[in-house]
Amino acid sequence: MHTNVRIHPSADVSDNAEIGEGTSIWHQCQIRERARLGLNCILGKGVYIDAGVTLGSNVKVQNYVSIFHGVTIEDGVFIGPHVCFTNDNLPRAINPDGTLKAVDDWEIGHILVKYGATLGANATLLPKVSVGRWAMVGAGAVVTKDVPDYGLVVGNPAHLIGFVCPCGHRLEVGQIEGNIIHATCSDCGTGVDIPLPTWRQAQ
Secondary structure, eight states: OOOSOEEOTTOEEOTTSEEOTTOEEOTTOEEOTTOEEOTTOEEOTTOEEOTTOEEOSSOEEOTTOEEOTTEEEOTTOEEOTTOEEOOOSSOOSBOTTSOBOOTTSSOOOOEEEOTTOEEOTTOEEOSSEEEOTTOEEOTTOEEOSOBOTTEEEETTTTEEEEEBOTTSSBEEOOOEETTEEEEEETTTOOEEEEEHHHHHTTO
């Protein structure tokens, strides 16, 4: 059984899930078998964590998020309300002959969300993408390709419009050395190095 965790009585948590100490699982969550949650995570109302999903430590998952099989979330990620992770590029309920598809009748599409990233409310992530360290995905965005470290993406399909500091504010262009831009946070003054080709994608 799970120890040193807070699980609301209405939550359905598999005995075969690993739950790190200090984690809180709130109303009507479902945590499937072989899911692994790190230390000090917070799962809001109605969150669904599918079988085999991995969450790092200090992850915040807001209300009614669905995280399906094939997703890996690293430490310190913020996932806004109603975010949906998909895992099948060719979804069908039935085969061409009309028979119901079985468990093995599809290819899983993995998703990786890296350290410190933020996914805004109602964002959708398609299979086979990664979201970089400290990146920020805008509310309602549909992520169809990889997001670079510190990248700020918005829209459907999501497109790169700039870069953000770990504190969340925009990064401003500074000195250019070779293929590296030395950017500075507009709020806290932190310096971040961004590859020039990647920066130009946002222009």
